[in-house]
Amino acid sequence: MSKLTTITILVLIIGGTFSQASCQEKLDIDGAILIGKASGLSNQSGTIQWTGSDLLLWNGSKWVSLTNGIAFDGQVTDIDGNSYRTIQIGSQEWMAENLRTTKYNDGSVILQTNNYQNWQSSNVGAWCWYDTSAIYEPSYGKLYNWYAVNDSKVLCPTGWHVPTDADWTTLTNFLGGESGAGGKLKEKGLAHWLSPNIDATNESGFTGLPGGFRESNGTFFEFGTYGSWWTGTEYQTNFAWYRNLYTINGDVGRFTTGKNPGRAVRCLKN
Numbered sequence: 001m002s003k004l005t006t007i008t009i010l011v012l013i014i015g016g017t018f019s020q021a022s023c024q025e026k027l028d029i030d031g032a033i034l035i036g037k038a039s040g041l042s043n044q045s046g047t048i049q050w051t052g053s054d055l056l057l058w059n060g061s062k063w064v065s066l067t068n069g070i071a072f073d074g075q076v077t078d079i080d081g082n083s084y085r086t087i088q089i090g091s092q093e094w095m096a097e098n099l100r101t102t103k104y105n106d107g108s109v110i111l112q113t114n115n116y117q118n119w120q121s122s123n124v125g126a127w128c129w130y131d132t133s134a135i136y137e138p139s140y141g142k143l144y145n146w147y148a149v150n151d152s153k154v155l156c157p158t159g160w161h162v163p164t165d166a167d168w169t170t171l172t173n174f175l176g177g178e179s180g181a182g183g184k185l186k187e188k189g190l191a192h193w194l195s196p197n198i199d200a201t202n203e204s205g206f207t208g209l210p211g212g213f214r215e216s217n218g219t220f221f222e223f224g225t226y227g228s229w230w231t232g233t234e235y236q237t238n239f240a241w242y243r244n245l246y247t248i249n250g251d252v253g254r255f256t257t258g259k260n261p262g263r264a265v266r267c268l269k270n
Contacts, residue, residue, distance in 0.1 A: 098141025104153035116218030140211035143262030183250030199250025214262030
C-alpha cells in the first residue's frame with residue numbers, strides 16, 4: 001500500500017496506449033507502477049519523472065533526486081533529444097550526467113566504433129559504450145575519443161561546451177583543490193562505485209560515476225573503480241588533458257594522454 005498526497009504519477013502501460021495522471025489523497029496499489037520517460041511535463045509541483053537512471057521529483061522550483069536528495073538547478077537537451085539535469089557549482093553550471101549524444105550539434109553523425117583495430121587507428125571523432133554494450137548508457141553515458149571533443153561541428157548542445165583544463169581547475173579550486181575535491185564530486189555509496197569509495201560525499205551534486213575508459217588500443221579498463229572525463233584542452237600536438245576520480249581516494253587526477261582513448265564528457269554552460 002502506498003499513500004501519496006497530491007503527487008502526480010505518470011503511469012505507462014507497456015504494450016498499450018493508455019496513460020493518465022492521478023491526483024488523490026490516498027492511492028492503494030496492488031501490483032507494479034512503471035514510470036516511463038516523458039516529454040512536455042507541466043512541472044506541476046509533485047510530478048515524478050524517470051530519467052533513465054534516476055527518479056526525480058519536481059518540488060515547485062527544482063527537480064530533486066529521490067535516490068540521493070540532490071536538488072538540480074536546470075535541464076538541457078542535446079540534438080538527439082536526450083535531457084540532462086544540471087547543477088550550479090560556484091560560478092559554473094555543469095551537466096550532472098555524462099553526455100549521450102550520437103550527433104554533433106549541427107546534426108552530423110558521430111562515428112560509432114566498436115572494433116578494436118578501428119578504434120586504435122581512428123583519427124576522426126568516434127564514440128562507443130563501455131565494453132561496447134548499450135546497458136551502460138543510462139547511468140554512464142558514452143565514451144568519446146578526443147577527436148570528437150575537438151570537432152568544429154561541436155559536441156555539446158547550443159550554449160554549452162566541453163570544459164577546458166582551466167574550467168576543470170576552476171571547479172576543483174572551488175571545492176578546495178585537487179586533493180579532496182574528488183570526494184565532493186563522487187556519488188556517495190556503493191550503488192555504482194566499488195568499495196571503498198573513500199571520502200565520497202557528492203556535496204557538489206556533480207554525481208561522478210565510475211564508468212571506466214577505453215584505452216588507445218581499444219581495450220576497456222577500470223569500470224567501477226575509476227571515472228574519467230576529457231577536457232577540451234590540447235597538450236602539444238598529440239595529447240590532451242583529462243580528469244579522473246577514484247574509488248581508493250578522494251582526489252581529482254589531472255593528466256595528459258593521446259587523443260585515441262575513450263572517456264566520458266560533461267558539458268559546461270557558456
